[in-house]
Amino acid sequence: MNREEIILAIKDIITTIAPDEDVGSLKNDVRLREQIELDSMDFLDIVMELRKRYGVQVPEEDYKELATLDGCVAYLSPKLQGKVLKVGV
Amino acid sequence: MSEQRKYYKGSSDGKAPSSADPLEGVAERYDAIVIGSGLGGMTAANVLGKAGRRVLLVEQHYNFGGLATWFKRRGGHVFDISLHGFPIGMKKTCRKYWNSAIADSIVQLDGVRFDNPQFCFDTTFTAQDFAHKLETVFGLERARIDAFFAELRATDFYGDSGETTAAFFERHFPGRNDVHRLLMEPISYANGSTLDDPALSYRIVFGNFMSQGVYTFAGGTDQLVKAMKAELERQGVELRNKVQVEKIRVEGGRVTGIEAHGRFIACDAVVSNASLKGTVLGLVGAEHFTPEFAAGVQSVRLNTSSCQVYLGLAKGESIPFVTDLLFTSTRPTFTSEALCDFDGESRTFSFYYPKTRAGLDRYTIVSSTNARWEDWSKLSDAQYDAAKRRLIETTLLELERYVPGVTHKIEHTEAATPRTFQFYTQAPEGTSFGTKFEGLKYSMNIHDEIRGLFHAGSVGIIMSGWLGAANYGVIVANKCDAWLHALLEVHA
Ligand SMILES: Cc1cc2nc3c(=O)[nH]c(=O)nc-3n(C[C@H](O)[C@H](O)[C@H](O)COP(=O)(O)OP(=O)(O)OC[C@H]3O[C@@H](n4cnc5c(N)ncnc54)[C@H](O)[C@@H]3O)c2cc1C
Numbered sequence: 324m325n326r327e328e329i330i331l332a333i334k335d336i337i338t339t340i341a342p343d344e345d346v347g348s349l350k351n352d353v354r355l356r357e358q359i360e361l362d363s364m365d366f367l368d369i370v371m372e373l374r375k376r377y378g379v380q381v382p383e384e385d386y387k388e389l390a391t392l393d394g395c396v397a398y399l400s401p402k403l404q405g406k407v408l409k410v411g412v
Numbered sequence: 413m414s415e416q417r418k419y420y421k422g423s424s425d426g427k428a429p430s431s432a433d434p435l436e437g438v439a440e441r442y443d444a445i446v447i448g449s450g451l452g453g454m455t456a457a458n459v460l461g462k463a464g465r466r467v468l469l470v471e472q473h474y475n476f477g478g479l480a481t482w483f484k485r486r487g488g489h490v491f492d493i494s495l496h497g498f499p500i501g502m503k504k505t506c507r508k509y510w511n512s513a514i515a516d517s518i519v520q521l522d523g524v525r526f527d528n529p530q531f532c533f534d535t536t537f538t539a540q541d542f543a544h545k546l547e548t549v550f551g552l553e554r555a556r557i558d559a560f561f562a563e564l565r566a567t568d569f570y571g572d573s574g575e576t577t578a579a580f581f582e583r584h585f586p587g588r589n590d591v592h593r594l595l596m597e598p599i600s601y602a603n604g605s606t607l608d609d610p611a612l613s614y615r616i617v618f619g620n621f622m623s624q625g626v627y628t629f630a631g632g633t634d635q636l637v638k639a640m641k642a643e644l645e646r647q648g649v650e651l652r653n654k655v656q657v658e659k660i661r662v663e664g665g666r667v668t669g670i671e672a673h674g675r676f677i678a679c680d681a682v683v684s685n686a687s688l689k690g691t692v693l694g695l696v697g698a699e700h701f702t703p704e705f706a707a708g709v710q711s712v713r714l715n716t717s718s719c720q721v722y723l724g725l726a727k728g729e730s731i732p733f734v735t736d737l738l739f740t741s742t743r744p745t746f747t748s749e750a751l752c753d754f755d756g757e758s759r760t761f762s763f764y765y766p767k768t769r770a771g772l773d774r775y776t777i778v779s780s781t782n783a784r785w786e787d788w789s790k791l792s793d794a795q796y797d798a799a800k801r802r803l804i805e806t807t808l809l810e811l812e813r814y815v816p817g818v819t820h821k822i823e824h825t826e827a828a829t830p831r832t833f834q835f836y837t838q839a840p841e842g843t844s845f846g847t848k849f850e851g852l853k854y855s856m857n858i859h860d861e862i863r864g865l866f867h868a869g870s871v872g873i874i875m876s877g878w879l880g881a882a883n884y885g886v887i888v889a890n891k892c893d894a895w896l897h898a899l900l901e902v903h904a
Pocket of ligand 1: 447448449451452453470471472473477478479493494495496497498602655656657658685686687718720833836837838839844845868869870871876877878879882
């Protein structure tokens with residue numbers, strides 16, 4: 324997956340967790356929690372979905388890497404290499 | 413709920429013990445086996461099922477739900493045990509980990525009232541209203557109140573000073589026993605914690621609970637559990653009741669399966685929703701853990717238990733709306749210990765009106781107090797019966813103050829004590845709310861001791877109550893799912 328696809332992948336996961344939030348206007352370099360209502364349980368859900376959809380493991384000590392969309396891209400790029408984007412699952 | 417009888421005898425749902433094998437049709441092997449169907453266990457099972465794992469959920473009782481339960485009595489009475497109220501967060505938790513129909517049945521209570529010699533008022537049970545009451549009823553300066561709430565908001569799990577709740581209150585509202593009562597009493601009822609417990613756990617629970625009102629499940633606990641069972645089945649989780657798990661088998665520091673009803677069922681992971689102590693010292697056995705861990709678990713203190721009095725109005729009888737939840741006490745001042753008083757001068761009343769179970773048109777009232785196992789366990793049968801009778805009588809007298817003439821409308825009275833809770837849930841000493849704070853780290857780290865073993869259930873004060881137990885089930889399911897995923901990667 325490339326940068327755009329990873330951002331799409333994360334946004335799609337957020338849509339299933341927080342259906343009332345508008346993910347379209349999310350800024351890439353601002354902490355997600357500052358832009359939409361996401362609590363620590365929601366971050367856990369993102370981690371579980373990444374495992375389920377893409378087989379990617381994010382250990383607890385790395386959760387902080389997912390704070391911004393840019394952070395997600397940087398951290399997940401190597402892990403998502405060669406994987407296919409799945410949206411609306 | 414009379415604990416001398418077997419489950420089926422006291423129940424009016426006609427369920428006799430089945431002679432059929434409760435494990436009939438159960439497979440030889442699962443990805444994960446969940447032991448216990450409390451809200452922690454059921455939620456963990458559902459999340460694992462949704463993640464595509466093959467899951468077996470086994471429960472020793474004939475009902476699923478654990479302490480989230482109800483019972484029926486002749487005359488059409490239905491009593492809820494733990495439906496007094498929970499925080500709004502349960503709505504989101506149910507939407508995400510159960511389904512939207514369950515979430516949509518969660519509604520706010522219409523009324524919450526305090527009545528004791530120090531203060532008496534109705535509250536919306538929101539942070540806003542508490543701040544307002546602290547100013548107008550208790551006469552505190554706004555700056556002082558703001559400082560208290562600001563510190564609550566800044567609660568940092570990892571930067572904790574080890575302060576007790578009593579010290580925390582004293583720092584903010586010195587010498588104000590009435591204020592301490594307002595801030596502590598509902599939390600003590602909700603999770604059994606006291607002024608001696610850490611301010612940290614208090615702050616976390618207060619932030620969740622006393623912030624946006626009190627909520628309940630419209631339809632009653634039976635409808636909730638029914639909906640949850642249906643959802644578990646949709647996720648392909650194999651459900652079995654009346655299955656007492658006797659052993660969690662461990663080989664080479666890793667879980668291999670469970671033993672129940674003379675059968676061994678293999679699995680890669682076990683999520684135990686049985687009590688922490690029961691899991692480590694009973695189901696697994698201390699010998700499988702490092703000595704420090706086993707000794708640590710041994711020394712974890714339990715939370716207190718409860719007494720309840722169930723009062724059912726005869727069909728056709730009614731009472732006017734009083735409030736939904738009433739925190740009442742006749743004690744002049746507040747101490748945590750007094751909430752466990754054997755002679756119960758403090759209690760909460762939950763009033764259930766026809767709105768609870770639409771269509772049934774019935775009224776029930778449940779009185780709850782915190783209680784100590786030691787006070788009840790040593791009584792002889794005769795003393796025990798007398799103590800239960802006295803509990804019912806004093807409760808009725810107290811209730812008459814709020815609903816004059818109600819006694820004559822009541823057709824069914826019954827009391828439950830720590831002995832009752834111990835009997836039904838197998839929780840040590842009938843603990844209603846798991847362990848004290850120190851239990852949390854053992855529960856969370858159990859997988860570091862035995863691979864494939866996880867614990868989800870009321871523990872450490874913050875992981876108790878409906879919301880705490882359910883969310884903890886999710887947290888643990890995530891860890892368990894990661895373990896199962898890692899195993900697959902190794903195989904591949
Ligand atoms: C009187 C009372 C009132 C309460 N009121 C409220 C309230 O108003 N709001 C609120 O949020 N919370 C309330 N609570 C607390 C809340 O009900 C509990 O914290 C929560 O339901 C506990 O869930 P749990 O996952 O820890 O499991 P539990 O409910 O403790 O369930 C554990 C399950 O495991 C089963 N089990 C144990 N050992 C085995 C074994 N070896 N084999 C098979 N099965 C086994 C047990 O039978 C049980 O079903 C109340 C509790 C009590 C006692």
